[in-house]
Amino acid sequence: MSDSYQQRLLNVIPGGAHTYSRGFDQFPSNAPDILERAEGAYTFDVDGRRYLDYGMALRSVGIGYAEPEVNAAAAKYMGFGNNLTRPSLIELEAAELFVQAIPSVDMVKFTKNGSTAVSAAVKLARAATGRELIAxxxxxxxxxxDDWFIGSTNIPKGVPQPVIDQTKIFSYNQIETLEALIDRYPNDIACVVLEASTLAHPGPSRDVDGETFLHDVQRLCKKHGIVFVLDEMITGFRWAEQGAQDYYGISPDLCTFGKAMANGFSVAAVGGKRELMQLGSIELEGQERVFLLSTTHGAEMSGLGAFVATYRFMQQHDVIPHYWSYGDRLIGLLNQVAEKQGVVSVFQAGGVPCSPFYMFRDCSQASSAELRTLFMQEMFKEGVMMPWIALCYRMGQDELELTETAVSKAFSMVARAMSTGVDGLLQGPVVKPVFRTFN
Incomplete structure (x- = not known):
C-alpha cells in the first residue's frame, strides 16, 4: 500500500487519527495505513485485503461490524430526522431501558464519548461534596x-499546575493506598474513580470474607462521604448485561458506560443515584444549578436507536456468554501454541475471559515492545489484526482456527528472535506507548 495515505492523514489530522490508540506508532510498519470497511469480525483495507480484527474499533463493537439489526435501527431513526428540537421518543425509550438495565442507576444522561461522561461524573461529585480532590x-x-486526568499522567503539557495538583492516585487491589490518600487529605476528596476490572478480577476483600477489593472501596467511600465513580466503558455490556457492578455485586454512586453499548455507534452515558444526578436538573425551584452536560448530539436518534437494538440483541442471542466462552478458548489456544513453539518464557495470555490480554516480556521479565511489534507484524502477514484482544459475537470456530494458524507462524518468528534478537526481523520501528512525554 502506498505511504501517501499516512502522509495525507498526518497532513490534516494531528497524530493522523482521532484516537491516539489508532496512531501509526501503535502498529507495525506492515499494518494498513487506512481501512475502508468492515463486516462481522473482519475489516478490509483499500486494496481489498481482509483482516480478522481483534481490535474491534477500540472495543466499541461487541456484536460484529455492520450488524444488520443494529444498522437497521440506526437507519430507521435517521429517517425520522436523527436530531430533533425537543426530546425524542427514542431518547426516552433508551433512557428508560438504561435505567432498567443497570441496578445502581436512577437517572441517566447520554453523551457521545467516554471522556465527557467520566468528567461529568467528576463534576457531579465535586458539586455534591463541595470538595476538589479526585482519587x-x-x-x-x-x-x-480532560485536564483532571491527563494532568496526572506523564503528558501534562498544557495543564495548569493547580489542576494537576487536584488529582491523586492510588493502586488497584491495594486498599491501603486509598486509605493513605484519605488520611493525608481528610474531607478533601470528592470522588474515587476506577474501573471494576482490567487485566484480572478484583482481589479478595481485606476485611470481609467472600467480598472483593471493590467492596472495600465502596465501604471506604461511604464512610468518608466520598462519591464512588465506577468507569464501565470497557466492562459494561461485556462482563454482564447489567454491568460489572452487577457481576461483582457492588453499587457505585455514579457509573459511566460507552464502548460496546451501541455496537460502534457513538453513545456513552453517565448514570447514578437520583440525588446526585438531579443536581444537573432544572425543575427543582431554588436549587443552585450544576451545568452537567449539554450536548447537541448527545441524544442523536440513530445512536440511541442502535443502543436499544444492541441491548435487545444481547438479550436474545446470549452475546455475553459467548464472550466468556470464546475468550476462555482463545486464552487456552494462545498459551498452548506458545508452549509448543517454545516461547512461553516471553509470552503470556490471560485475564478475565470475556476480555483477555496478551503480553510479551524480555529475558529480564520487563515488558518487550520489540517482541510485541514482531508478533503483530507476523500476525498481519497472516491476515490477523491483534493490537490487543477485544471479542465480538461474530467470532466463532473459523476465527479460532485462523487465529491458531497465524499465531503458530508468528510464534515461530518470536522463537527465532529469542535466539538472534529482532534486528533483521522487524520491518520497521518498534511500537511506542500512547502515554509518553516525548514523541
Whole structure:
C-alpha cells in the first residue's frame, strides 16, 4: 500500500487519527495505513485485503461490524430526522431501558464519548461534596482527555499546575493506598474513580470474607462521604448485561458506560443515584444549578436507536456468554501454541475471559515492545489484526482456527528472535506507548 495515505492523514489530522490508540506508532510498519470497511469480525483495507480484527474499533463493537439489526435501527431513526428540537421518543425509550438495565442507576444522561461522561461524573461529585480532590486508580490506563486526568499522567503539557495538583492516585487491589490518600487529605476528596476490572478480577476483600477489593472501596467511600465513580466503558455490556457492578455485586454512586453499548455507534452515558444526578436538573425551584452536560448530539436518534437494538440483541442471542466462552478458548489456544513453539518464557495470555490480554516480556521479565511489534507484524502477514484482544459475537470456530494458524507462524518468528534478537526481523520501528512525554 502506498505511504501517501499516512502522509495525507498526518497532513490534516494531528497524530493522523482521532484516537491516539489508532496512531501509526501503535502498529507495525506492515499494518494498513487506512481501512475502508468492515463486516462481522473482519475489516478490509483499500486494496481489498481482509483482516480478522481483534481490535474491534477500540472495543466499541461487541456484536460484529455492520450488524444488520443494529444498522437497521440506526437507519430507521435517521429517517425520522436523527436530531430533533425537543426530546425524542427514542431518547426516552433508551433512557428508560438504561435505567432498567443497570441496578445502581436512577437517572441517566447520554453523551457521545467516554471522556465527557467520566468528567461529568467528576463534576457531579465535586458539586455534591463541595470538595476538589479526585482519587483515581493509577493502574487503569484512561479515563478522560480532560485536564483532571491527563494532568496526572506523564503528558501534562498544557495543564495548569493547580489542576494537576487536584488529582491523586492510588493502586488497584491495594486498599491501603486509598486509605493513605484519605488520611493525608481528610474531607478533601470528592470522588474515587476506577474501573471494576482490567487485566484480572478484583482481589479478595481485606476485611470481609467472600467480598472483593471493590467492596472495600465502596465501604471506604461511604464512610468518608466520598462519591464512588465506577468507569464501565470497557466492562459494561461485556462482563454482564447489567454491568460489572452487577457481576461483582457492588453499587457505585455514579457509573459511566460507552464502548460496546451501541455496537460502534457513538453513545456513552453517565448514570447514578437520583440525588446526585438531579443536581444537573432544572425543575427543582431554588436549587443552585450544576451545568452537567449539554450536548447537541448527545441524544442523536440513530445512536440511541442502535443502543436499544444492541441491548435487545444481547438479550436474545446470549452475546455475553459467548464472550466468556470464546475468550476462555482463545486464552487456552494462545498459551498452548506458545508452549509448543517454545516461547512461553516471553509470552503470556490471560485475564478475565470475556476480555483477555496478551503480553510479551524480555529475558529480564520487563515488558518487550520489540517482541510485541514482531508478533503483530507476523500476525498481519497472516491476515490477523491483534493490537490487543477485544471479542465480538461474530467470532466463532473459523476465527479460532485462523487465529491458531497465524499465531503458530508468528510464534515461530518470536522463537527465532529469542535466539538472534529482532534486528533483521522487524520491518520497521518498534511500537511506542500512547502515554509518553516525548514523541
Amino acid at each position: 483515581r486508580c493509577v493502574d487503569h490506563p484512561f479515563f478522560s482527555f
